[in-house]
Amino acid sequence: MTDVMKAIVQTTEGDPEALEIQEVPKPQLQPGEVLVKVAASGVNRADLSQAQGNYPPPKGGSEIIGLECAGEIADTGDTDRSVGEKVGALLVGGGYAEYVAVPEGQLLPIPEGWSFAETAAVVETACTVWSNIVMEVGLKKGETILIHGGGGGIGLMATQIAKALGATVAVTAGSAGKLEVCQKYGADILINYKEQDFAEELKNKCDVILDIVGGPYLKKNMFALAEGGRMVTIGLQGGNKAEINMGVMMMKGIPLHGTTLRRRSLEVKAEIVRQTIENVWPMLEDGRVKHHIHEVLPLAQASTALKHLVDSTHTGKLVLEQ
Amino acid sequence: MTDVMKAIVQTTEGDPEALEIQEVPKPQLQPGEVLVKVAASGVNRADLSQAQGNYPPPKGGSEIIGLECAGEIADTGDTDRSVGEKVGALLVGGGYAEYVAVPEGQLLPIPEGWSFAETAAVVETACTVWSNIVMEVGLKKGETILIHGGGGGIGLMATQIAKALGATVAVTAGSAGKLEVCQKYGADILINYKEQDFAEELKNKCDVILDIVGGPYLKKNMFALAEGGRMVTIGLQGGNKAEINMGVMMMKGIPLHGTTLRRRSLEVKAEIVRQTIENVWPMLEDGRVKHHIHEVLPLAQASTALKHLVDSTHTGKLVLEQ
Ligand SMILES: NC(=O)c1ccc[n+]([C@@H]2O[C@H](COP(=O)([O-])OP(=O)(O)OC[C@H]3O[C@@H](n4cnc5c(N)ncnc54)[C@H](OP(=O)(O)O)[C@@H]3O)[C@@H](O)[C@H]2O)c1
Ligand SMILES: NC(=O)c1ccc[n+]([C@@H]2O[C@H](COP(=O)([O-])OP(=O)(O)OC[C@H]3O[C@@H](n4cnc5c(N)ncnc54)[C@H](OP(=O)(O)O)[C@@H]3O)[C@@H](O)[C@H]2O)c1
Numbered sequence: 324m325t326d327v328m329k330a331i332v333q334t335t336e337g338d339p340e341a342l343e344i345q346e347v348p349k350p351q352l353q354p355g356e357v358l359v360k361v362a363a364s365g366v367n368r369a370d371l372s373q374a375q376g377n378y379p380p381p382k383g384g385s386e387i388i389g390l391e392c393a394g395e396i397a398d399t400g401d402t403d404r405s406v407g408e409k410v411g412a413l414l415v416g417g418g419y420a421e422y423v424a425v426p427e428g429q430l431l432p433i434p435e436g437w438s439f440a441e442t443a444a445v446v447e448t449a450c451t452v453w454s455n456i457v458m459e460v461g462l463k464k465g466e467t468i469l470i471h472g473g474g475g476g477i478g479l480m481a482t483q484i485a486k487a488l489g490a491t492v493a494v495t496a497g498s499a500g501k502l503e504v505c506q507k508y509g510a511d512i513l514i515n516y517k518e519q520d521f522a523e524e525l526k527n528k529c530d531v532i533l534d535i536v537g538g539p540y541l542k543k544n545m546f547a548l549a550e551g552g553r554m555v556t557i558g559l560q561g562g563n564k565a566e567i568n569m570g571v572m573m574m575k576g577i578p579l580h581g582t583t584l585r586r587r588s589l590e591v592k593a594e595i596v597r598q599t600i601e602n603v604w605p606m607l608e609d610g611r612v613k614h615h616i617h618e619v620l621p622l623a624q625a626s627t628a629l630k631h632l633v634d635s636t637h638t639g640k641l642v643l644e645q
Numbered sequence: 646m647t648d649v650m651k652a653i654v655q656t657t658e659g660d661p662e663a664l665e666i667q668e669v670p671k672p673q674l675q676p677g678e679v680l681v682k683v684a685a686s687g688v689n690r691a692d693l694s695q696a697q698g699n700y701p702p703p704k705g706g707s708e709i710i711g712l713e714c715a716g717e718i719a720d721t722g723d724t725d726r727s728v729g730e731k732v733g734a735l736l737v738g739g740g741y742a743e744y745v746a747v748p749e750g751q752l753l754p755i756p757e758g759w760s761f762a763e764t765a766a767v768v769e770t771a772c773t774v775w776s777n778i779v780m781e782v783g784l785k786k787g788e789t790i791l792i793h794g795g796g797g798g799i800g801l802m803a804t805q806i807a808k809a810l811g812a813t814v815a816v817t818a819g820s821a822g823k824l825e826v827c828q829k830y831g832a833d834i835l836i837n838y839k840e841q842d843f844a845e846e847l848k849n850k851c852d853v854i855l856d857i858v859g860g861p862y863l864k865k866n867m868f869a870l871a872e873g874g875r876m877v878t879i880g881l882q883g884g885n886k887a888e889i890n891m892g893v894m895m896m897k898g899i900p901l902h903g904t905t906l907r908r909r910s911l912e913v914k915a916e917i918v919r920q921t922i923e924n925v926w927p928m929l930e931d932g933r934v935k936h937h938i939h940e941v942l943p944l945a946q947a948s949t950a951l952k953h954l955v956d957s958t959h960t961g962k963l964v965l966e967q
Binding site: 459537538541550556557559563564565566567568569570571572573574576577578579580581582583586587 | 860863879888889895896900903904909
């Protein structure tokens with residue numbers, strides 16, 4: 324094997340359109356890591372933030388964009404894996420490339436009958452959704468969950484997992500088209516946030532909220548939470564600042580959580596992946612949870628993929644293939 | 646038995662000095678309740694808020710002040726308890742009286758060798774502290790907890806329980822005298838909040854914060870929390886409003902909780918009491934957790950007791966005896 328590989332490199336800092344394929348050094352394996360030859364990479368909104376210069380990789384992480392992929396193990400490092408094993412992988416970066424180094428705890432099997440592209444389209448959302456709605460805030464059967472951005476990659480995954488868990492699902496989205504897709508994937512209550520006030524519709528009714536908007540929705544989310552409800556914020560698409568009335572938090576007994584999967588420790592990530600394989604992979608294999616790929620593009624068109632996110636014209640996931 | 650009893654009645658709404666003993670109807674027992682003849686009642690800061698008109702009792706609750714007491718069962722209602730049984734009791738109200746009706750799930754035994762006054766001085770704080778630092782935010786051995794208001798009734802109880810659990814305890818208080826008492830009860834790190842900035846002293850170090858200040862401390866508390874730390878707010882002595890940066894919450898992964906014991910359901914209260922008996926009562930009986938009674942006053946002097954809270958000249962608990 325040569326020491327170089329192809330990868331997406333940003334030629335102008337902060338410009339998501341300035342992405343092109345170049346030759347870069349192959350990643351060096353750390354103890355406990357395997358080298359994966361990437362066949363397909365999932366596209367996430369965080370990739371756009373990173374390309375815009377707003378979401379730098381954690382210290383020591385790859386500068387290359389890309390939080391998830393699927394492919395074959397090309398080098399097993401010091402692990403007991405096998406060369407040629409087909410895997411999905413949760414990454415802190417480096418997915419938009421020919422090869423990526425992956426801690427063994429972040430490998431997932433390919434679900435029975437799924438392609439690389441399909442697998443790359445669900446790893447990040449499955450791990451994010453499971454770790455947040457179950458591990459972080461304990462969604463239970465019979466509860467009502469409000470999922471903001473129901474038509475996004477996270478939103479469709481969250482809707483399906485929540486339904487599989489026996490919850491009632493309310494979603495927000497900005498168009499009738501996206502809401503229709505949400506309904507197809509199981510959403511029970513559809514709210515067009517451009518036309519309706521979700522807080523009025525769901526006043527005191529939500530046991531769990533999965534939030535991606537942040538500041539501008541905080542007061543409304545607290546209004547929509549039932550007594551004993553829990554919220555977890557994983558995105559700040561509307562901004563990070565808000566005024567909070569802590570009296571409401573106390574009187575209703577509503578804990579507010581916030582997490583970023585990428586910043587979790589190796590141990591926590593491995594546990595999240597373990598639980599995701601145990602709980603979500605069977606849902607993928609028996610069809611309770613489906614992927615929803617908006618479009619598969621060649622890796623060289625990474626800029627075009629990110630442009631879809633800027634315009635928010637997509638529903639579900641974008642995938643880059645090699 | 647006659648149908649009337651003595652109780653503290655407020656003669657001018659909103660005036661904590663206008664409290665006097667009057668004859669009022671004895672409480673009627675609901676299914677599952679026993680009648681306790683009160684020997685001693687603990688005084689809590691919420692009693693002051695209620696007397697000031699800021700903390701009305703929940704619907705259906707007694708209008709009489711008082712969240713905890715100790716005494717003897719005078720009427721067993723439909724329960725299997727015995728008349729004459731000595732008990733402590735967690736109340737939603739009604740403690741400043743000769744008799745009070747108590748759901749059976751909110752009765753606690755008198756710790757071995759403890760008096761009524763001593764028991765009445767620990768019921769509310771023990772249940773509040775256990776339910777929050779353990780049940781709500783899971784304080785673990787080896788972790789660091791910051792306890793605001795370390796010299797108060799809650800503060801001294803929280804310090805001792807946290808030490809018994811094997812945590813490192815930091816406290817804030819407003820005077821050297823109170824900090825000295827905190828140290829005597831086990832606090833490891835003493836911060837005079839009038840002279841030092843706790844957030845600078847404890848930057849990124851706190852795994853758990855037990856907060857009673859609210860709005861004005863929110864930003865500082867989030868600064869003091871370690872990654873993965875958890876905060877629970879149970880008092881708003883500084884006010885309820887704050888600006889929050891949700892990005893910090895996400896990046897550090899720090900859930901913010903808020904609770905009020907009085908508003909919890911009967912079932913949750915019973916579970917809190919059960920766990921408190923199981924976990925804290927042994928600590929009381931073997932001396933790991935001690936009461937700290939500032940002063941015992943006759944019930945008729947309820948106003949004087951509340952005056953101490955206004956002036957904040959007390960350390961630990963005030964108790965009213967009959
Ligand atoms: N913290 C973590 O660990 C983590 C992990 C993964 C993802 N995330 C975050 O989760 C969010 C969703 O990610 P994604 O990959 O699903 O992105 P996505 O596919 O672009 O979906 C985002 C969706 O949000 C909708 N939206 C925008 N503003 C909204 C508002 N005010 N109310 C309701 N919906 C709104 C958009 O729909 P419309 O066009 O209808 O507005 C879009 O469908 C992003 O912010 C991402 O950064 C966080
Ligand atoms: N949510 C619930 O379920 C629940 C249950 C019980 C109690 N509580 C609340 O918990 C709080 C404490 O109750 P308590 O009975 O322990 O009252 P307490 O005995 O009056 O103690 C309160 C302590 O707070 C200190 N303090 C005031 N401002 C402070 C500040 N800015 N920073 C640090 N310390 C400060 C005071 O000390 P200095 O004189 O030194 O300032 C005082 O010692 C109250 O707000 C009460 O309402 C809530």
